[in-house]
Amino acid sequence: MRYEYTVETEDLAKYYTMGPAIIKALDGINLKIKRGEYVSVMGPSGSGKTTLFNMIGGLDRPTRGRVFIDEVDIAKLDAYELAWLRCRKIGYIFQTFNLIPVLTALENVMLPMIFAGVPREQRLKKATELLERVGLGDRLHHKPGELSGGQQQRVAIARALANDPAIVLADEPTANLDMKTGLDIINLLRQLNREKGVTVITATHDLKMIDVSDRIVYLRDGKIERIETRHEIAIEAEEEF
Amino acid sequence: MSGTSGAIEIGKITLPFSEAIRIALEDIRHRLVRTAITIASVVLAVGFMDALLALAALFHGEGITTFQLWLLFISLLVCIVGIMNSMLISVAERTREIGTWKCLGALDKHVLELFLIEAFLIGVLGGIIGWFIGVGASFAYGFIYKEKLGSIKAVLEALKAPGLPLPGLAGLPSIASLLVASLGLAVVLSLVATIYPAYRAAKLDPAEALRYEV
Numbered sequence: 001m002r003y004e005y006t007v008e009t010e011d012l013a014k015y016y017t018m019g020p021a022i023i024k025a026l027d028g029i030n031l032k033i034k035r036g037e038y039v040s041v042m043g044p045s046g047s048g049k050t051t052l053f054n055m056i057g058g059l060d061r062p063t064r065g066r067v068f069i070d071e072v073d074i075a076k077l078d079a080y081e082l083a084w085l086r087c088r089k090i091g092y093i094f095q096t097f098n099l100i101p102v103l104t105a106l107e108n109v110m111l112p113m114i115f116a117g118v119p120r121e122q123r124l125k126k127a128t129e130l131l132e133r134v135g136l137g138d139r140l141h142h143k144p145g146e147l148s149g150g151q152q153q154r155v156a157i158a159r160a161l162a163n164d165p166a167i168v169l170a171d172e173p174t175a176n177l178d179m180k181t182g183l184d185i186i187n188l189l190r191q192l193n194r195e196k197g198v199t200v201i202t203a204t205h206d207l208k209m210i211d212v213s214d215r216i217v218y219l220r221d222g223k224i225e226r227i228e229t230r231h232e233i234a235i236e237a238e239e240e241f
Numbered sequence: 242m243s244g245t246s247g248a249i250e251i252g253k254i255t256l257p258f259s260e261a262i263r264i265a266l267e268d269i270r271h272r273l274v275r276t277a278i279t280i281a282s283v284v285l286a287v288g289f290m291d292a293l294l295a296l297a298a299l300f301h302g303e304g305i306t307t308f309q310l311w312l313l314f315i316s317l318l319v320c321i322v323g324i325m326n327s328m329l330i331s332v333a334e335r336t337r338e339i340g341t342w343k344c345l346g347a348l349d350k351h352v353l354e355l356f357l358i359e360a361f362l363i364g365v366l367g368g369i370i371g372w373f374i375g376v377g378a379s380f381a382y383g384f385i386y387k388e389k390l391g392s393i394k395a396v397l398e399a400l401k402a403p404g405l406p407l408p409g410l411a412g413l414p415s416i417a418s419l420l421v422a423s424l425g426l427a428v429v430l431s432l433v434a435t436i437y438p439a440y441r442a443a444k445l446d447p448a449e450a451l452r453y454e455v
Contacts, residue, residue: 050452059344059448080348081251087346088252094451098341102264102271115346117255159345 005068006166006199007033007056012065013222014051025051027222028065035166036197038190040209043219049203052219053171056201057092058085070166087115091160091198095172097152099144105131105155106140112162130158134188150181157188161196168193170202174209183208256351265358272331276363279327283367283430284374286320287423289313291375292382294422298415299383317430324363324434328356332442339442340450349443356439360431368427372420 012029015022026048033039041049054060055067058074067074069089077085086092091112099108109127118126131140134154144152153173160168170189174182190212193200202209210216218225269276290313297305332339339352380396401414 054448057344059451060446080254083254083343083346083348084251086344087254090344092341092344094341096337098337098344098451100338100341102267112345114260115254115256117253 004034005032006035006037006070007031007201008068008071009052009055010066010068012052012055012067013063014048014055014060015063024222026055026062029222029224031217031224033199033201035199036193038193038200038212038214039202039217040213040215041201041203041217041219042205042209043225046221047219048222049219050171051222053169053201053203056167057090057169058082083115087112088163089166091162091165091168093153093156093160093168093170093173095175097144097149097156097176099152099155099159101144104141104143105136105147105158108144108155109159109162112159116163118163126162127158130161131155133192134158148181149177150184153177153181153185154188157185157192161192161198164196165198167199167201170200170204172204172206173202174204174206179208182206186212254346254348256347256354261351261354261358265355265362268355268359269362275327275331279324280363280367280370282320282323282327283364283427284371286316286430287368287371287427288375288378289316290426291372291419291423292378294419295376295379295415296382298419299379317426320430321434324360324431325438328360328435328438329441332356332438335442336445336450336453339445340447340453343445343447343450352445353439353443356435356442357432360435360439361428364428364431365424367431368424369420371427372423375423376416376419 009029009031012026012031013024014026015024017023029048029052041052043049051060055062056069058067058069058077061075069085074082074085092098099105100111103111106124106127109130110123113123113126128137128140131137131154134157136151136154136158139147139151144155147155157168160170168189173189174185177185186206186208189200189202192198202213214230216228218227293305293309293313342352400416
């Protein structure tokens with residue numbers, strides 16, 4: 001594809017002032033993520049995972065440094081362009097699912113397409129296809145209140161893919177799910193990553209994510225501690241036996 | 242994507258009005274009890290006004306005293322405060338939802354629009370119900386205390402009572418013009434009360450909104 005790196009951060013930093021103290025949530029992150037990669041960002045609480053998520057997702061502005069999405073410096077975008085970016089280029093998945101409670105599964109998945117100006121017939125068709133792909137073809141008209149946690153997360157995944165985004169950003173997608181359901185979700189994300197070539201970036205505590213990731217970025221205290229690739233993990237695992 | 246490296250072609254973001262109305266209706270349906278209480282606030286204020294004006298129109302010779310006008314004015318203020326409170330609670334409860342909307346592409350103005358449409362619908366419902374109750378109350382008063390509405394004929398006569406001196410409504414019988422006035426007042430009350438909460442909702446920062454715990 002046209003752009004080699006879907007996401008690139010350059011000396012990314014975010015500082016918060018709490019009275020006299022300065023909290024360095026992120027302190028100089030340099031990351032390059034290729035199109036189609038599956039990257040997990042791991043680290044203890046407070047290491048900056050969520051802040052990084054907010055930066056890449058265009059939800060917050062950095063104190064220092066730049067974020068490039070498809071080689072566009074997102075700090076240069078105004079409110080309208082930022083909204084467009086969030087609508088079309090990025091799909092969001094959250095720990096708390098964050099579906100709109102008054103809308104059905106189908107309507108939830110159609111929502112980003114409404115903003116993108118997709119005509120009704122097309123929206124309906126695409127949303128139905130996506131929900132069937134994630135295994136919820138028989139629950140199109142259920143509201144989130146009528147769905148289990150795992151099912152809600154599947155709807156969220158379908159919704160994230162509605163506008164064929166360049167990136168899917170998942171913030172602790174399995175944290176509110178039991179082990180079995182969490183594994184299903186992780187595998188689903190991996191399959192979709194492979195099928196659609198969409199870049200997936202997850203911030204997570206979940207060690208099960210390691211198996212499916214192309215790279216793992218370990219954060220500590222706002223800095224990158226180390227990056228492991230799947231090749232290296234495989235070798236490590238072999239050496240143990 | 243455009244031809245030059247590093248440039249994205251930014252397209253449109255729209256929220257078609259029909260969709261916005263549909264969503265506002267769903268929002269109301271989903272929170273029926275809360276909405277009913279907000280509507281009750283409008284109903285009481287509008288009903289009070291309608292009762293006063295209907296009595297004045299139906300039973301000529303009963304003017305509206307200054308005292309009654311003050312009561313009316315205060316009841317309108319109470320109504321506005323009540324609606325504003327209810328809406329602020331609604332915004333607080335839906336903070337995370339609003340953060341999600343912004344992630345899906347909603348602009349500030351879309352969030353504002355959704356809340357104002359809800360306010361409008363609440364106004365319309367409140368206006369109609371308030372009119373019903375207000376006029377009904379004045380009829381009941383006429384029947385019980387003034388013994389003026391004992392027969393069907395008397396009721397029909399009262400319904401055709403001459404219009405109130407409201408601008409532009411002089412041609413209509415007073416009961417009908419009251420409906421128009423009620424709807425107008427109710428919608429204005431509802432919208433005025435909702436402007437501040439809706440503004441707060443529209444200005445929410447998505448990153449903070451998403452982590453909000455009520």
